[in-house]
Amino acid sequence: MSDMTLPLWFLIAGVLVIVVVGGYFFFGSFAFGAGYQPTPPKVVERMLELAAIRPEEVVYDLGAGTGAIVFRAARQYRARPVAVELEPIRVAFLRLRRSLSSDRSRITILWTDLFQVDLQPAGVLFLFLWPSAMRRLKPRLESQLTPGARVISHWHPVPGWTAAVNDPSTRVYLYRWPECRAAAPPV
């Protein structure tokens, strides 16, 4: 092997590793319900504002990623967030981030499948999931949400529900349970 081919092989191997690890990190969890894409800060702000969180209220982020919503809800709104995440690298990151946060006592991290979680304690649920996951989640929401709960979804609506607020500029939908299940008024 010449002096030039060794660095070339390192370069090819490095690129392959980045492609495989990056592909897994961003797209691997599509199989469970959504790939990874952090909610942009402006959208997080809008979602939190629409949620009208009360201090000490329990809020769930179903598919919490690296915590864009969770840590801000704890700091800014004094909420008690529950981060539900299945992908282990993101769970490790969430745990590290919590250990460094002054709000760590308020934040719960559940390393589990969001379709197995008991949703009854949630006053607010944040979603940023794939349409098939929204369809699958809907019956669980309908059987477990408690009156007064708010569901705030980014990008995809909950199929068949009527949004109290539909913000096209941020693609955020706010649903109030159980009013969202009522038929939309005739236009």
Ligand SMILES: C[S@@+](CC[C@H](N)C(=O)[O-])C[C@H]1O[C@@H](n2cnc3c(N)ncnc32)[C@H](O)[C@@H]1O
């Ligand atoms: C689009 S990201 C949303 C990230 C986060 N909510 C935010 O605001 O930045 C979707 C997340 O859902 C997670 N996810 C997908 N399916 C899941 C499942 N069945 N159970 C738990 N988490 C899941 C993915 O690993 C990914 O981190």
